Amino acid sequence: MFHTKFIRDPLTMLTSWLIFLSVLKLTYAVKEADIEGEALLDLLKNLNDSNNGIQDWNSYMVSPCFSWSHVTCRNGHVVSLALDSIGFSGTLSPSILKLKYLVTLELQNNKLSGPLPDYIANLTTLQYLNLAGNNFIGSVPASWAQLSTLKHLDLSSNRLTGTIPLQLFSIPVFNFSNTQLYCGSKLEQPCDSKSDRPASKKKPKLAQAVQFASCGAFALVCLGAICTYRYHQMHKQKSDVFVDVSGEDESKISFGQLKRFSWRELQVATKSFSESNVIGQGGFGKVYKGILLDNTKIAVKRLTDYHNPGGEAAFEREVHLISVAVHRNLLRLIGFCTTSTERILVYPFMENLSVAYRLRDLKADEKGLDWGARKRVAFGTAHGLEYLHEQCNPKIIHRDLKAANILLDDEFEAVLGDFGLAKLVDTRMTHVTTQVRGTMGHIAPEYLSTGKSSEKTDVFGYGITLLELVTGQRAVDLSRLEEEEDVLLIDHVKKLLKENRLEDIVDRNLESYDPKEVERILQVALLCTQCYPEDRPIMSEVVKMLQGVGLADRWADWKQVEDARTHEQFSQTTHQFPWSDESTHEQEAIQLSRAR
Template sequence: MAVLAYRYHQFHKEKNDIFVDVAGEDDRKFSLGQLRRFSWRELQLATDNFSENNIIGQGGFGKVYKGILSDNMKVAVKRLADYYSPGGEAAFQREIQLISVAVHKNLLRLIGFCTTSSERILVYPYMQNLSVAYRLRELKPGEKGLDWPTRKNIAFGAAHGLEYLHEHCNPKIIHRDLKAANILLDDNFEPVLGDFGLAKHVDTKFTHVTTQVRGTMGHIAPEYISTGKSSEKTDVFGYGITLLELVTGQRAIDLSRLEEEEEVLLLDHIKKLLSENRLDDIVDGNLKTYDRKEVETIVQVALLCTNSSPEGRPKMTEVVKMLQGIGLAEKWAKWEQLEDAMKQDLSLMSRQYIWAEDSCTDQEAIQLSKAR
């Protein structure tokens, strides 16, 4: 693999060291493996000088623009904001390092990059159908939504992509921000996992990575929030929440639910409906037809993936099998037993609390009724 001179930061240190020269704008184009280096001028022309009309996404990382290269190839141009901050520069390096190494049909392919004294830009293929989140919740009139077979295919494709990152990359890669907004759809609505700005390598000698908590609320595993420890099991949790997004079309957190119930989190809302045997009420109202058995399978897999204990969550290799119905029945029966036991414990604690509270009240009444 070619070695490029990089002025300040080292990308990766394994068998080969990969560096990138950021000495300034360079109009030459060359490859790092299959990566292409773009000049600032090329991308400026491709995006109509980064026109606001070409914005197709944005977040804390910056903005993504639709662009058309001189050879008429459509691209998505990710222009990082505040790259000069430690987090911004690290995100740029991380995304090049990881996404150029991980190659799978369900992972977004990095075409190339551009570096100047003041810019860090990543270039990807343009995904004609944007993101799963867009197709679920942000459609414009006349645009095509996601039917049930497509949603099921997205569930499988995302599972295969994560399985590849966890089981077939060495060292393994954890995504750390899996959600419907980060699953993109190509011309044929095939899913690819994108946005590796928060991803990390995990050395197989260690079971977790301790770091500052990053990600999207509602998708973050409880142990990651409480301890700062992320692992492949935090990805499994995020995948489970994403499955619930696919089935319901809803966001992971929705404050509007407070008007009718206490469950702001989609996960709690689904558990409540399932306990009341209201599976059909879980399904997105925009779905006119769906396979009830397949919906049940995906909801069950989602709840197994979102087990509060990371040890209780399946590996992605197991998830792929369970989506096919292999081994799901036994794991689901065990999950139901544990849920029932937990509810009984909570009920017992609640009764004990009420009894203790009543006892205290009675004692206070007795004290107040004594002769003074």
């Protein structure tokens, strides 16, 4: 039943229903984003882009609708591909059939070859198809006669032969010229449609009237929606339509494409939020494992203190940011629940929990992370951060990067989660906060001392996370004091590296590993954790260095600066305390302690 107090007149009801139906449509579109992205990547592979004309179709970006070039979307679906004059030399892939909403396909002026694919006939929404100026051979498939929605077809300047299905001559605009297809006097049909053809220019008066009437009705609806919105804004009243759900708060919050769960639904899924279902705990609440009635596994993040302003801000921030950022290595939000005393977020359940759990909290019968899995985590996390910093619009800084916030899906692929402390980046200024938030040991020095955070703050946290992956240890561990070791993991690793004790750095739970790969990741980690943010690499550079590109030169520069700094500090200490030569080792020990 709908809240009638929010509906003052029929126009408001109509507007609200239009909004409601649009949200349902968008929700369905999001579910198919992965399918369309994978289809486009397979299509690009078969087109053979040897000239690298398309470089931003990235397998790590789940939805092609956010930033992929040559792609146009509507309601979250791909509706147009403008791939003309790029230099393709391959063929069309059947994966194009997964683009169920494709309206326009432009592939003219490439070097595509082979026969025209008959499965094009299954693109039931296609209206514009241009394959001119390629090297297609054979005849036009008879099945193309089924393309009833087609309004423009251009097959000119190809090596096509044979007859043309007669139905294609009824298309308003067509062009079969400069081919060996039978048209013209042979079929008494023109090879191309003329601009003054009645079929392509004129519409029946009834159709025009219907069109004008439809446009007028749509304009009235839009005008009514604007007026209704302004009216309710002026009177501070709500105009959203909501379905009554037991336990739901009267102060409704609407978050677009996300599903609204009822309190009872999540209570049943988590067995009344049983402590036995707790799989994690953060600064704003606990995370529970749950199972919906359709057997879907979910993770339920419940804020323990909704009335705390920080908790409410974290809730709204996480919902907003995670709806902006869509990437394979970022956690996807399914929905939410609000009551008078609760704010709850619902995510897909990550079967293998977090990286921190797999490194340090495993049960006896559970599988840890081998070296291959740890490398995949390093790369996946780097790709996720690269997207947030350099490809997402607006840019986002996470501000709490650590092994506990990196989740693992069924295939042990890294998924970056917990955006409760994240911030949108204003490109005009470095973000300044009056309250430093994060996890000790992962917080960059400049953020801790000045309150200034930037993308380089995340880079520092990523470097510490790499050290966690290699060592299996925590960023801060007081137990190391008992062994007269450094409490901070970064200092502990630096000391062991100076002593060439690589085997003592690597996690003892690793049965096998490649020493060269370990050394490479350690080098990247130390470059990411340099004291000055301007010295740290950006994440796109980190991705390349993980592959070995540009790492040697950068590491050599780092070593030179580090050695010079150590020498300077040692000289200052020696000048202040002029010990004899027999005390060299004691001098170094005190000097290193002072440096830390």
